[in-house]
Each structure stands twice: as C-alpha cells, then as structure tokens.
Amino acid sequence: MTTALVAAVLLAVAVVVVVALPFLREPAPASDALEEPDERERRRVEILERRDRALAALKEIEFDHRTGALNDEDYRSLV
Amino acid sequence: MPELGSAALLLTFGLALYALIAGGIAAARGMRRLADSARNALVAAFGTTLVASAVLLAALLRNDFSFVYVARTTSEALPTAYTVSAFWGGQEGSLLLWLLVLTGLSALVVARRRPWERELVAWVTPVLGGIAAFFAFLLVAVASPFATQVAPADGAGMNPSLQNPYMLAHPPMLYLGYVGLAVPFAFAMGALLSGRTDERWLVATRRWTLFAWAALGVGQLLGAHWAYVEVGWGGYYAWDPVENAALMPWLAATAFLHSVMIQERRGMLRIWNVLLVILAFALSLFGTFLTRSGVVSSIHSFTQGSLGPWFLAFIALVLAVSLTLVFRRLPQLRSPTRIESVVSREAAFLYNNLLLLALCLTILWGVVYPLLSEALRGEAVVLGRAYYDFFLQAFGLPLLLLMGIGPLVAWRRASLRSLVTTFRWPTAIALVAGLALVWLGAGSSVPGLIAYTFSAFVAATIVLEFVRGARARKALGAATWPGALASLVARNRRRYGGYVVHASIVLLAIGITGSSAFDSVAEARLERGESMSIGAYTLTYRSLEERQTENATEQRAVLEVRRGGRDLGTLEAGKNAYTIEQQVSNEVGIRSDRLTGEDLFVIAEQIAPDGAVTFRVFVKPLVNLIWIAGGVFVLGSLVALWPDAREERRLAARGYEIGVPATR
Numbered sequence: 001m002t003t004a005l006v007a008a009v010l011l012a013v014a015v016v017v018v019v020a021l022p023f024l025r026e027p028a029p030a031s032d033a034l035e036e037p038d039e040r041e042r043r044r045v046e047i048l049e050r051r052d053r054a055l056a057a058l059k060e061i062e063f064d065h066r067t068g069a070l071n072d073e074d075y076r077s078l079v
Numbered sequence: 080m081p082e083l084g085s086a087a088l089l090l091t092f093g094l095a096l097y098a099l100i101a102g103g104i105a106a107a108r109g110m111r112r113l114a115d116s117a118r119n120a121l122v123a124a125f126g127t128t129l130v131a132s133a134v135l136l137a138a139l140l141r142n143d144f145s146f147v148y149v150a151r152t153t154s155e156a157l158p159t160a161y162t163v164s165a166f167w168g169g170q171e172g173s174l175l176l177w178l179l180v181l182t183g184l185s186a187l188v189v190a191r192r193r194p195w196e197r198e199l200v201a202w203v204t205p206v207l208g209g210i211a212a213f214f215a216f217l218l219v220a221v222a223s224p225f226a227t228q229v230a231p232a233d234g235a236g237m238n239p240s241l242q243n244p245y246m247l248a249h250p251p252m253l254y255l256g257y258v259g260l261a262v263p264f265a266f267a268m269g270a271l272l273s274g275r276t277d278e279r280w281l282v283a284t285r286r287w288t289l290f291a292w293a294a295l296g297v298g299q300l301l302g303a304h305w306a307y308v309e310v311g312w313g314g315y316y317a318w319d320p321v322e323n324a325a326l327m328p329w330l331a332a333t334a335f336l337h338s339v340m341i342q343e344r345r346g347m348l349r350i351w352n353v354l355l356v357i358l359a360f361a362l363s364l365f366g367t368f369l370t371r372s373g374v375v376s377s378i379h380s381f382t383q384g385s386l387g388p389w390f391l392a393f394i395a396l397v398l399a400v401s402l403t404l405v406f407r408r409l410p411q412l413r414s415p416t417r418i419e420s421v422v423s424r425e426a427a428f429l430y431n432n433l434l435l436l437a438l439c440l441t442i443l444w445g446v447v448y449p450l451l452s453e454a455l456r457g458e459a460v461v462l463g464r465a466y467y468d469f470f471l472q473a474f475g476l477p478l479l480l481l482m483g484i485g486p487l488v489a490w491r492r493a494s495l496r497s498l499v500t501t502f503r504w505p506t507a508i509a510l511v512a513g514l515a516l517v518w519l520g521a522g523s524s525v526p527g528l529i530a531y532t533f534s535a536f537v538a539a540t541i542v543l544e545f546v547r548g549a550r551a552r553k554a555l556g557a558a559t560w561p562g563a564l565a566s567l568v569a570r571n572r573r574r575y576g577g578y579v580v581h582a583s584i585v586l587l588a589i590g591i592t593g594s595s596a597f598d599s600v601a602e603a604r605l606e607r608g609e610s611m612s613i614g615a616y617t618l619t620y621r622s623l624e625e626r627q628t629e630n631a632t633e634q635r636a637v638l639e640v641r642r643g644g645r646d647l648g649t650l651e652a653g654k655n656a657y658t659i660e661q662q663v664s665n666e667v668g669i670r671s672d673r674l675t676g677e678d679l680f681v682i683a684e685q686i687a688p689d690g691a692v693t694f695r696v697f698v699k700p701l702v703n704l705i706w707i708a709g710g711v712f713v714l715g716s717l718v719a720l721w722p723d724a725r726e727e728r729r730l731a732a733r734g735y736e737i738g739v740p741a742t743r
Contacts, residue, residue: 003080004081004086005083005086007083008082008083008086008087011083011086011090012086012090014123014126015090015094015120015126015127018119018120018122018123018126019094019097019116019120019123021116022111022112022115022116022119026112029111032110032111032112033109033110033111034106034109034110034111034114034198034201035197035198042275042277045277045279046277049277053343053345053346056343057344057490060490061489061490063548063551064489066551066554066555067544067550067551068500068547069487069489069547070489071496071497071500073494073496073497074489074492074493074494074497077494078489078490
C-alpha cells in the first residue's frame, strides 16, 4: 500500500514536470505566439496545391501513355 | 498495487482533460508554450496508461484474485498465454487497451515534428485529448479494472471460445484499427477548427488511415479464422452484429482511401471526404459500443455492461460537434471543379464510394433494426443471413467489377477507343474463364459464376498493369525485368501497393465464393467402424479417445480419411469440457489440401455415452484462398504504407515556399 502510494506520488510529480516543461525551459520567451498564416499565405498554399496536383497528373498521364494505357487521342485531349 | 493502477488512470484522465482544455485554449489564442504543454500532457498520458496497464498485467500474471477483474477472467489452471490475453478478454481490460492504444498513437502523432503539420497538430491535440478523456473517465468512474475484493481461492476462468491462440492477436489488431481511425478524425477536426482545409490534413493522415484500415482488415481476417477453427459451426463469418461492427468502419475507411485520391488529384469531394472520416470514426465508436454495451446478443459479446448510455452520448456528441464544424466550413470545403464525364476515373471512384457506402449503411440497418424493433414494438426482429447475402451480392459484385475498371480509366474523360484498347484483353480472359467455369459445372450458382468471372477480369487487369508498367520501366533504362518491376513499385507505392491489395480482394472473393456457393455438407451418426461419404471423400470412424489437459478434459473421435481410394491419414474432431468454467466447446477437425485450397471440415456434433458420434462434415472448395488473401493484403498494405521520401521532400519544399522552415 505504502509503496504503491509513494510510486503514485512520484508518477504525479513526474507528469507535472513533463507538462510544465515548456514553461520551465522558456520562462520569458521573446515570442509566445503560434505561427498563424494569414489569408495571403492560405491563398498561396491553394495555388501551390493546384500546381502540385497538375504536375502529378501530368506525370501520371505521361506514364500511362508510355505504358499504352492511354491512347494518343486521349493523351492529346488531356495534356 | 491496485492503488497505483487507479492513481495512474486518474492521472491519465487529468492529463487528457488538460490536453483538451489547455490545448483548445492554446490553439484558439495562438499560445505556443501552452500548446507544447498540452502536447506533452498527451505524451505523459501514454506513460501513465502504460503504468496502469503494467499493474493489470502483473496482477494477471501473479493470479492476484484480489483484483475483481483477474478473478472474473482467469483461473490458476489457465495457460499463461491466455492469462495475458485476459487483459483484453473482459470489459474493463479491453477499455484499458483502447486507452493504451489511443494514447500511444496520440503520443506518436504529437511527437512527430513535421513543420508543415505544426498548425494542424495544435488543434489535433485537444481533439485527441477529448477522446482520451472520455475513455479514461469510463475507466476511472464506470468500469475500473482495479476494483478489489477479498481474494477467492480460484478465479472463474475464461470463456473456452477465447482460449485460442488467435485471441492473442485478433482483438489487439481490431483495436489498433478502431483506435487508429481516431487519428484521421482528429486531423480532419483540426483542419476544420483551424480553417486549414487544404490538402495537408489528408497528407498528414494518409498513412494513419492506411495503417488503421489495414489493422482492421487483418483483425477481421484473424477473427474469421478464429471463428472457423474455434467456434465450430462450419463457417467463418456469420453476419454477427459484432463482426459487422468491425466491417462497417472498414468499409467507410475503404471508401475514404479511394475518394481521397480524387481530392488529391482533382481537388474534388472535400466535404464528402470529411464526412467519410467522421463516419468511419463514429462507426468505430459504435463498434466498441456494440461489443461492450451488451445491447446485442452475439457470440462475440463476452461481457454485459452498463457502458451503453455513455457510449451513445459520446457518439452523439462526436457527431453533433463534427457535423456542426463541417456546416460552418462549408464555403471553404466546396470544390472548385466538377466531374467532367461519367466515364472517367473520378466517376468510377465515385461509383465505388457510393456502393461501399450503400453496403456499409445496409449492414448498419441490419445491426440497428433489431434494436429499433425491440424499442418500438417490444420484440427484437433479427435480419438474417438472406438479407445480408442479398445486399452483398447486389453491391459487392459491381464493386468487384469496378475494382478492375476504376484504376485503368483515364482521369477527366476516356474515349470509347481507349476503353476498348484497355479492356479488350481482360474482357476476353474473363469471358473465356466464365465459359470454362460453366463447362466445369460452376453454373449451379449464378452469383458464384458472376463472382468468378469478375474476379478473372480484375486479376487480368492487375497483371496487365504490372506487365505494361514493367515494360515501360525497362524501356526507360532498367537493366533487368525484376529491376524494372522493383523500380515500378518503388516509384509509385500507393498505386502498385493498391493493385496488390486488389489482388488480395480477388483471392478473398474467389475463396468466399468457392466455400459458400459451391460447398457441400453431410451429416451422419456413426458407430465405431462405420463410414460416411461426402464428395470424393470417405470417412471411417475408428475410435474415441479421452485425455486430460491442464484445464480441460478432451474427447476426440478419430476418423480415417480416404479420397478416391487413396489414404489421406486420420482426422480428429471432438469436444473439450472445461473444468473451472463448466463449459463444453466444439473442437473441429480440418484437413486442408494445399494444392486445391479445399478443406474437409468435421464437427463432432454429439458424442453419445455408448461412443456413437453424430458428425457434420463440410467440403469447402478454395476456402484457404481467404487466408492466403490475408497475407497478400498485408503485403499490399505494407507497400502502400512504406514512407515515400520524394513525397516528404515535396511537402518540405512546399513548406519553404510558404515561409515555414522545414526543420525546427
């Protein structure tokens, strides 16, 4: 019983330290703000996504055409 | 040490609650240190749950019957392996396993520090914290595994059906699947809460979803094999509510894994994908509710508990909050593009999604209907096997066909000429296979014949894809054919891993069709020396043996098996009488033919005092393909799951482009 209680208290102390660690490590940080991208950055991400989607699609179309899965007619209409 | 276990669980509850509240405040107000602190709380919650689990495991291994849970689920005579599996054999232990897996996965999620995930993880932390807090609360306040009593001389033992090696792996795999679906759900909620509904939450959760889906699939196959060899009724899937409980989230996750490709490629189905993730997670909670609440009568419900209302309330809360969030973010989730043609890959994937969802909801209706009829009319009306089989054929067969069509149709639109070129060989192979099967006598079951023909079609498309792809890689400079194949798979793991998974589904379909549509059964009461026949097999009952093991008395009827006059050796089938548990189990005899995949399956239904035995014998063609499909499924999942370094580089590069440093 006593051993269990001591172990439980030690466990509690350990978790409190782990949870408090960011504050113990940086008691007075220069900035405590999470990085929050603004509307302009969101728009950029959307454009970059569209670009990556298009590049991936082109790559796949190219490969499917090379394997013969896409014929010339479909290939021309897609690229 | 029950006090340590209880204290550890209480700490887990506190930490999860902290992750929920502090994490929520930190994400909403943009407080970096508080967000890190909430993240640490989730990691610490895994540590404290691990301590609680260690306490329970130690109590089980020590046979410490002062723990009510240990006394209820084990006995002195129980073999050690099953004593370990008793951890998840009862209600409280299985909830603890849920929490252990959940906090473990949560710790992994928040400990990964991929820069492009950072903003999302700030919101993912409170969501995962909220889910963990619910399960920790149940364990602290409703169903504690650390309740104590004056220790009895021995425990009540374990249900004999659970005393099977499959029970060591089947429940943990299912739990990995159920709980794993919490991760994509948390990321989807994180994306909605933060307003970051771009592609990142999909990329961040792709492997988690695949992992959970694969674990759920493997868990179900292990469960099917357990039912086959242990439950002793001659089958592997009975449309039991608890079996269905695992199948439903798997179907929803399968739909998501397909539709997510449309969002990644065309930016479409954004709302649909979020809804599928919510549905998959809600169904995984519903599955746990079905197993643990005792509301349905099932051969798998080994516990009757009072958890039902808590689970229902939590599922309602999850649905209410998540659907409100979806509604609030509707303008951002609307897709900028639309499907251009009904003959395109995205259209085929959409049909696949609709069929998967229809099958999932049909099964859900079958599970819920007895509960509703009992609540409304006072009588539980159970929808039987015919109901499920009808819808499995109605939705499953077109799904099988689509599995061959979908991946080969071009994105956006496909011309008729292209379709003819792509599918002429698979169609010809399928037709030849169908005609050959009719000639061989497979026309006795029309759905069976269709399933085989479609399977041949899909198998041909898969082989063709690998051949064409390898040929293209060879033309691009690969030195050898194996090299070309390896480079083909390595360059597009998802696509070719997906084909391997499709191949496993083909094997599964052939195995299920063969063993259910073309099986045969015979029953006979035999005295020693008498014989019975089924198909080409002749079985002669030779002797009845009795032996005592650690915890049971085993009776085995020994049968001599011959096929077409050839001696195939002996087969044993009988019963085990468990001393402590006061229960009797069927122990079936199975002889597998490695060449044909066929099983001879013998159940000793009744053993009379004079030694006469009533045997029920099945011949199940191709049933072993189902288990082989499991291995192929794991292989395909691993190929698709394997980290893709180029994808990581692309995302890191995009991180730079939007001004987020790639390392921190």
